[in-house]
Amino acid sequence: MTIYAEMAAHLNAALDALETSGLLPAGLDRGPITLEPPRDASHGDMATNAAMVLTKGAGKPPRVLAEALAAELGALAAVARVDIAGPGFINLTLNDDAWRGELRQIQALGDDYGRSNMGGGMTVNVEYVSANPTGPMHMGHCRGAVVGDALAQMLEYSGHRVVREYYVNDAGGQVDVLARSVHLRYCEALGMDVGEIPEGLYPGDYLVPVGAALAAEFGDRFVGEGEGAWLALFRTRAVAAMLDRIRADLALLGIHHDLFTSEAEIQADGLPTAAECWLRAHDLVYDGVLDAPKGEVSEDWEPVELPLFRSSQFGDDQDRPIKKSDGSWTYFGADLAYHHEKAKRADALIDIWGADHAGTVKRIKAAVAALTGGKTRFDVKLVQMVRLLRDGEPVKMSKRSGNFVTLADVVGEVGKDVVRFTMLTRKADAQMDFDFARVVEATKDNPVFYVNYAHARAASMARRAAEAGVDYAAGDHGAIDLSHLDTIDLGLARIAATFPRMVESAATAREPHRIAFYLNDLAAAFHGWYNLGNDDPSRRVVQAENAEQTMAKLFLTSAIGQILRNGLHLMGVEPVDEMR
RNA sequence: GGCCCCGUAGCUCAGCUGGAUAGAGCAUCGGAUUUCUAAUCCGAUGGUCGCAGGUUCGAACCCUGCCGGGGUCACCA
The missing domain is CATH 1.10.730.10 (Isoleucyl-tRNA Synthetase; Domain 1)
Structure with missing residues (x-):
């Protein structure tokens, strides 16, 4: 047992003794009691607020409780002195042998010193990265990847069973765009002059080998054919290729997910439909019309009746559609079913998201609370932006040309360990700078x-x-x-x-x-x-x-x-x- | 305008879910190098914790209202 755990146990025993002696009533909540190192080392090695916290429930002044507790604790072999200070803190100073013993404890436990069973085997699902499978990982994904991975590691070390999960957004319009972009590269690989990549398609070179592979496999079968002939196939192949690429990029950071869950499969399995049914039965989804957008009204906006989730009941600005007017699921509609599914196989959920998705936190938290009856702890950890600098000057990035800074480039330049450590040198909800020059100083x-x-x-x-x-x-x-x-x-x-x-x-x-x-x-x-x-x-x-x-x-x-x-x-x- | 995050020393940031006299690094000033790798260390200077109220034994931390910076406000993903 480590020394803080040991002393906490002693403190508990001392409180038991006070109950036995009648000074403390039985059954008081000991939750708020802490035993921690005081800020000021001159106050000793450990301090507890027990006397102050219990004063109300005991109906006795903190000083009286503190003195009784101090008498109990002072009798311990490890304790060199006990002081009562301030409004009722009990300060403990341990003798040197106690600390020598702790050093032996560190050596004996080795890699396991710090490991605990705090989680009690509870299963925690950590979903992180989940970048769209439309290209390589870039710097924008990096911080969330590192934070999620370190968090997963920490939870495992603290006695949780952890599932590291990646949600693959392979069902939206962006993967059709990907498939069309690959088709163009496919034609190019067959010797056709495709010219400039048109606006609206992905221009990156990373699709060239994907097109070439399809050309090698299928020859010119899909040249000049309509989308119906190849879109689904190209979509599947392109997503698979991008996921391979993403897995490889993540491996550069030492990150390996346990589970990749496909949005398309979630939909094919009918999960959103089931969730919708349940939510309708509980009057949390209804057919309604959205308010017109605030500010400048776009010319093609018109009121349409859609199935809406009552997220405004949970503090959101307005209710949110779960289906589009063409009958397909919105991202949110599929996502709430996905979270419901995750909640069935875990005791707690954690999502790591980029700060640009902050606006959607309320609706998903509301949906999860509704679908799980509020029984599943669900944290959405927002990771703020990282500004890339080189010698103090912002690194220019143009997303439109496909010319972004890739994760692979950054890891290649400064190394995995530097990236990982640096991404954790700021709390997640504060913005941070990443300066290529400074992180290797x-x-x-x-x-x-x-x-x-x-x-x-x-x-x-x-x-x-x-x-x-x-x-x-x-x-x-x-x-x-x-x-x-x-x-x-x-x-x-x-x-x-x-x-x-x-x-x-x-x-x-x-x-x-x-x-x-x-x-x-x-x-x-x-x-x-x-x-x-x-x-x-x-x-x-x-x-x-x-x-x-x-x-x-x-x-x-x-x-x-x-x-x-x-x-x-x-x-x-x-x-x-x-x-x- | 609504929502989310941030606001702490000149600068960059911590602050252990409400504890004692608010802490580091950089910068500035003053010290320690024939080194157990000085790539380091020691000391000093520096704060109205954005502002104003409130909650209680006790607030940088919780609540309310303002001010400033960033993000976001789609049937997108």
Whole structure:
């Protein structure tokens, strides 16, 4: 058990004791009680608000409760001192041995230090990327991809069963456009002069090989034929080719989905129809006419009766159509059926969307709440825009010419790990800049570098020690005497020990960026600790003439390296052992 | 105009779902290099948490109303 979990259990036992003694009534809600490191380290190692939170239910002043609790907690072996401060905080200071023990705990648990069963095996479906299968991945998709993947990783680590899902929008008009664009490339591959790609079709070169493959397979059978002869076939082939391409692009980032769900199949299976039936039966879908658009009225707008979902009952501006006037499903109509389907096979749903879809959050949340009876937690995580810069100047992008910055280009230029880490250095709902020059800078204001450097430094110290004749790897780690680590050294253990609770809170809040910030803090503490040896040689890690102390310091160093690795792993970033 | 996100030090941003004296990096100023890789570290300066109310033991965080920046307002996807 990690030390925070252990102390939380002690706190609970202390509260039980207070109930037994009659000071606390039984059955008070302990949910709001926290046990966390105080902001100000001079207040001790851990602080609890228990006395203040329970004062109302107990009908006793916080001071009285605090004193009783302090008496219980002060009796624990791990606790060096207890203080009651401010309006009723109970501050605990643990003795050094407790922190030495936690270091052993880190070493013993290794890659699993920080892993928990918080989720209790609950199944969480994370849908992310879901880019239209009409071309390669570009930078606009990148942030959501990384955030979704890190989130999935975190949830798994916290005891959830995670399904990583990609929703393939292969049923709309855009895939017909794709098929026509491919047909043109197909004709081109057969030697026809197709000239400029017409406005409204996808102009990108990436469709050239798709057309060529179809030409090789089918010869000139579909030249000069009407769409009826080839559209469906070309659509299927083109989508498959684009998905292969997308999978390959995602693989460059180390991202692999468990499940690709086809919108066309959702529709073919009749799921939207079933959902519509159910919603009509509950008076949440009705036939009605939309209001005219506000602002300038377009000339081809005319009132038409459509099946509408009552999203305005859930705070949306207006009710939303689930079918078009030609009888086909709108994106929303299919999407709500898709979410209903997902909710049947998961306990909680998470969607990662680009901020440009913010306007559609209310309707889908409303639909999911209605279809699941509000029983399924459903979070839509909006990921804000990324501005691409090069040396501070915005990178020009022209979508019209098909000349966008692809994900493959970016990963090729700066590397997978830099992209992944950088995308997590801002909380998802804040806009961010991605500057090609800055993300590869080897300075401390670049957290990618800074954290990696800390890990490399940890690894290099073991190498240095071996050169000096102290072989850490070959030593008996259980026999290392940690009394050589003093309070200053153990300051690192204090920070390291907060890793498990940080992971849990980040998973609960669905905020993977917290990992990146935590690692940056830990790296800073570690670099600072290392540099103490520059002013005071007796604080150096590697001291050939003092093998015992060196082993103890390496034990600490290696524990910090372990935490850095565990955190980087959650972010999908490879730790490096050496800086070059 | 409606909705969504943001507004915290000169700049870029954190702030652990309401806790104690609001924190980092950059920039500025002052220190530490015959290095356990100084690609680093230590110290100082710097804040009316956009504004005004409200909720309570306690608010940067929750509620209301304004102000400013961005996004979005299709039978598209």
